[in-house]
Amino acid sequence: MADTDLLETPLASLHRELGGRMVPFAGYAMPVQYPAGIMAEHLHTRASAGLFDVSHMGQAELIGEGAAAALEKLTPADVQILKPGRQRYGVLMTETGGILDDFMVANRGDRLFLVLNASRKHLDIPAIEAVLPAGVTLRPLPDRALxxxxxxxxxxxxxxxxxxxxxxxxxxxxxxxIAGVPCLVSRSGYTGEDGVEISIPAEQAEAVAKALLALPGVMPAGLGARDSLRLEAGLCLYGNDLDETTSPVEANLVWTMGKRRRTAWDFRGAERCRDELDNGAKRLRVGIQPEGRQPARGHTPVQVSGEVVGEITSGGFGPSVNAPVAMGYVARGAAADGTALELMVRGKALPARICPLPFAPHRYAR
Structure with missing residues (x-):
């Protein structure tokens, strides 16, 4: 995609003013880093506070009586039990039991507020609209920054x-x-750290962002640090660790499936999930710790005793743990913690092992 074809967020001019290096991401021009660099932005976020622009994400409202029940046709999350003022993470399903997208849903009292992935919102919105009964409306919110x-x-x-x-x-x-602007705030994020996500009217986003950057200890951070932070936290990236071939059971996301939903099995793709829970999935998402200092990137083959048992889906260097870290899918028989692996990097077998996730402990405000 040519740079001229890329969309921009309401904060694009601020990113350039701050020296952000802009790259294409999910159809948008986004800052991958600022002059301090990815390592500094990552470590500063773990120690103090980093401000990320995630306005490329899709925001929408689901309005009308029965909105939660309608959404449950597409997700195994228990949306109807969600109390006003609370939010949860879930997955949207395909007919064949794969993951169409992962998303956030919050109960605003008279409506549900959704955050969808930038690369998938063009598929999510029609999929949701297709299951809505009369009187329930999905309203995209393109006039909001995040x-x-x-x-x-x-x-x-x-x-x-x-x-x-x-x-x-x-x-x-x-x-x-915030700074005189009405905002929607969730105490959540994608770094494993405490923090918030703030939805802002687009025309006032730059003013709010500047007010946040003026706070003590806050520095701008880009996509590079966002990726290394979420990888250390063991959090999935759609398109890498999740896709339409992956089920929630394989992805170790069974915790997103409500107990009531695992009794009724009345969501799209439920048959595959039920079968995998009863009989075991053929593969599982695991943490992988390479030995030494060389990172193993996505699509690196994973072997046990010379036999390919899976591949890495996300991999890189973890600045906080000062070591390479990775996630991937391996055959169920090779998924136990401590299992010795070989990672085939540029034709050379590098030793590694299966390890528990996350690599860096979550520090949410429980």
């Missing part, structure tokens, strides 16, 4: 502008005025 303020210093800094945010717990969702 930023993530992440790290142990994020909420203390933000609370100087909106004190009520300090009382929120992990996955709480509420409305606050």
């Amino acid at each position: 930023v993530a303020l992440q790290g142990p210093g994020a909420v203390p800094a933000l609370a100087t502008l909106a004190p009520g945010i300090a009382a929120m717990k992990f996955m709480d969702f509420s409305e606050f005025e």
Whole structure:
């Protein structure tokens, strides 16, 4: 895709002003890093607070009586039990039991608020619309920006502008005025750290972002740090660790499937999930710790005793753990923690082992 064909977020001019190096991502021009560099942005987020532009994500509202029940046709998440002011993570399913997308859903009281992946929103929206009964409407919100303020210093800094945010717990969702602008705030994120995601009217996004960057300890961070942070946290990236061939059982996302839903089996693709829970999935998503210092990237073949048993889906260097880290799918028989592996990197077998996720401990505000 030529640069001239790329979409821009409401913060594009601010990224350039801050020296962001812009790259194509999911059809958008996005900052991969700023002058400090990916390593510095990553470590600063773990120690203090990083501000990420995630406005490329799809935001939408589901309005009308029966909205939660309608959404449950596509997801095994228990949406109907979600209380006002709470949010949860889930997956949207295909007919064959694969994952169409992963998403966030929050209960705003009179409506549901959805956040969809940038690369999948053009598929998610018609899929959701196709299952809606009369009286329930999906309303995309292209006129809103989305930023993530992440790290142990994020909420203390933000609370100087909106004190009520300090009382929120992990996955709480509420409305606050920040720098004079009405915003939607969830205490969640994609780094494994405490923090918030803030939905802002697009025309006021730059003013809010500048107010956040002016807070003590906050620095801008790009896609590079976002990727290394989420990998250390063992969090999936759609298109790498999840796709339409992957089931929630294989992906080790059974925890996203509500107990009631695993009794009724009344969601799209349920037959495959039920079979894999009863009989075991052929492969599983696992953490992989390469030995030594050389990272193994996505699509690296994984072997046990010379036999290919899977492949890496996400891999790189983990700045916080000061070592290479990876996730991937391996045959169920090779998925036990401690299993010795060989990773085929440029024709050379590098030793590795299966290890528990996450690599860096989650520090959410429970």
